[in-house]
Amino acid sequence: MRMMHGATAQELMYRFENLGNNCEFGLVQRRCGAEPLGLFRFASTSAESVVRALETGLSDLAEPGDIDIEIELSEHTRKQYVAHNRKYDIRFHTGFSDDQGAPEKVHREIVRRTGFLARKLNGVLSAGNKILVFRSRGDDDSVAMRLGAALARIGPNRLLWVAHARSRGDAGRVEPMAEGILKGEIEADSDWDNIALETWLTLCERAYGHWSPLSSGQAARDA
Secondary structure, eight states, rough: OOTTEEEEEHHHHTEEEEEEEHHHEEEEHHHOOOOOOOTTTTEEEEEEHOOOOHHTTTTTTOOOGGGGEEEHHHHHHSSSEEEEEETTTTEEEEETTTTSSHHHHHHHHHHHHHHHHHHHHHHHHHHOSSEEEEEEESSSSSHHHHHHHHHHHHHOOOOEEEEEEEGGTTTOOOOEEEETEEEEEEEETBBTTBBOOHHHHHHHHHHHHHSSSTTTTTTOOOO
């Protein structure tokens, strides 16, 4: 079993929180046997949308009137429901298929769940007890700086900004961008259909090693 800083891959994954831009890192956590509850773990969003939501304290993400329940286009027989927050243009995988209830029922559950997860994330950010991950896809580095600044205004947070590697030889590289922000590089073709798991583990191991280790209480698994 691979050990990283005295932790298994599964244990290490609980020390990170996905902020977007899609579910790739959430699936990395799943590959490692970790299933943390997270607002953006299975969401599709932009860094700018996350910044805007953070600036309001995530207070209005669960407004019922801003959330639509849509059917995700799929080749599978069972169509999946997706929740779309129109105000921030954030899409959340709901975990419900169209044979598990009417959209109205799913809407009520998603509003409740989103409110709970927003409050939970606020607690995480206020404590600064996890490393936040954002998977960039061509964003300018200035966007990372804005996201890092928004996180710093809430608490002592640390951001791992994961961008396309400049070359395949750079995949796995981690370097500081600013105080509280690290830039990691990963293969450009890494995505939820083609996850570069070993590179992700290297990035997380190096990011965790760069900052002071979290306390055992902070590293505890989510309920």
